[in-house]
Amino acid sequence: MRKELRQWAEILRERALAAGLSFPPVLFEEVGPEEMAMLAAYGGFPRRYPHWRWGSEYLRHRETYRYGLGRIYELVVNTHPVRAYLLKSNTLLAQKLVMAHVFAHADFFQNNLAFKPIPKDMHEEMAHHAAFVEKAMERHGARSVEEFLDLALSLENLIDPHAPYIRRPEKEGPEEAEPPKRLRVRPYLDPYVNPPPEPPKEAEEGGRPEPLPPRPTRDILGFLARYAPLAPWQKGILEIIREESLYYVPQAATKILNEGWATYWHTRLLLPLLSPEEALEFAELQAGLLAPHGFNPYRLGYLLLKEVEERWDKGRFGPEYEALPLGERLTYERPTGLGLKQLFQVRTVHTDLSFLDTFLTPEFALRQRLLNPEDLPRFAEAKKALLFRLTNGGYPIVELVDANYGNRGELLLEHAYEGVELDLKKTQAVLENLYRLWGRPVHLKTVVGEKETLLSAGS
Known part of the structure; x- marks a missing residue:
């Protein structure tokens, strides 16, 4: 430089x-x-x-x-x-x-706080991922690996964005024998470094197998990397796609x-x-x-932070402020400096979803010409639609609820329907790709035409 x-x-x-x-x-x-x-x-x-x-x-x-x-x-x-x-x-x-x-x-x-659990060594990790994929291409053929990458990348959003923040025990219940020690490595290298444990013995006659997954999970990609009938290099690629997708989640949020x-x-x-x-x-x-054309995150974020700073500097804050109708806001003054302190707190604890939900008011939207006065009655509806766009990165929320659906080893997923139907063409393509990975039929419960519907692939 x-x-x-x-x-x-x-x-x-x-x-x-x-x-x-x-x-x-x-x-x-x-x-x-x-x-x-x-x-x-x-x-x-x-x-x-x-x-x-x-x-x-x-x-x-x-x-x-x-x-x-x-x-x-x-x-x-x-x-x-x-x-x-x-x-x-x-x-x-x-x-x-x-x-x-x-x-x-x-x-x-x-x-x-959204960035706290995100690894800071991704320069090295991205290079390791590249070396892993290149080695797989040498051993298994570039075309085979490229086709599998296409398949895996089509599912890169089937992750749990909260996974880095959640810590749960592997098993819940009575204390069991101490598991064998494992070397700590990146997930995509685990099959090579730590040999898999012995497969579980068959359940006694009349016994009930443990549910899989033990609880509904949004981490479908992680589940497939662990349980799908794939070669180790394929599971490694799924883990790579998952890890890189999780890295970018806080930036999108x-x-x-x-x-x-x-x-x-x-x-x-x-x-x-x-x-x-x-x-x-x-x-x-x-x-x-800060051009006011289309949806400009720079403009909205900057102006709303200025609004927060001004509101706290002038003492216009709190539930009593929000409850007052337009034109009747509190106007008393307080010493300056509170606003900047509040901005640092906002920077620390909020994501876009909570930031807009907390501070985006109709008064601000009118003053910044985000909506016209005649559209004021529809502000709550427009804000709700914006927050919905920001939830889960704008993608549908889908959970894997059963990996042995109908006692046939089939996958059952459920869509958290919130008034917006799925794009059926894209959904069917995703189900087909899941079927290719799992090897058995895949089903998805959703709502189509206000009726509960079961979409399937491979059956």
Whole structure:
């Protein structure tokens, strides 16, 4: 990185720390548009397992930049140290804005509770995943592995997003004999490092087999990696897909709040340092970032954080504030400083879902022109629809409830129907892929046309 940028990075780092942000070391690197497109296609990592989807993403990012339809100013990766990539063609001011933005992202990654159980060594893990898949291709043929990757990736959303935060004993009930010691390794390597235990003996005649799974689970991909009749390398790939999907869950769950937090802080850190000439360029960049076109997470997150800060600084908060009708809000003043303290708390404990549910009010929506006055009676309905979009990343909630349905070794899944029907064509394709992995029929309970329906594949 250029000497001038290194100096500005240090200035902005010191200002961020003095303002109360806390973060691990941040490594900045300038890259050209081609390399930026490659990194964006790989999700911010320099190496991923070989698959055609990365090439497709690379072409999309490259052509978007080439034809002036958009540009990636920066990429920041949740690792330790945090790695950030800056586009070489940015102006000096744009680079300063981006670096301030990145320091706020680094603070968010370190302090938001949704990121606490997420591993920080994913640079190394992604490289290990790539080596595992490449070795499988050497041993079993590139075409076989690519076809299995296609199959596995079609199911990458069948995970439990809460899995990293839940710790349950493997078995519940009376204390059993101490299990054999196992070496701690990544799940996809476990079959190779720790030999499987002896298969359980057949149940006595008339005995009841233990239910499988012991309780309904949303971690369908993890269940398949453990119990599906697959080769070890196939189970390893399922674990890789699951692990990488879980890594990205908190980023998807905090997109609005995270980008709003970074925008709030790059504004606060950089504005006092600008010359009059730079102020104009900054205003142009900021206007583009906060453009009110479509659904803009930067704009919504930034404006709502400013709303929270102002509300607490002026004492307009709490249930008594929310209960008052529009136009009758409390107006008394309190000392400033409460708002900033509240922002740090919001940054720590909220995801997008709870953030919007708690602070998105009709008054805010009217003031920021998120809805027209005549649409006010429909605000509650619109907010509910937005929160529904954010639940589970916008994907249907499906649980595996029985792996021995009808006592035939078939899978039974249930869809948590909440008024929105499944896309039947996509659902059938997913069921067919599950059948290919499980080897026995797969069934899904859902609602179609307001009637409970059982969809099946393989029967």
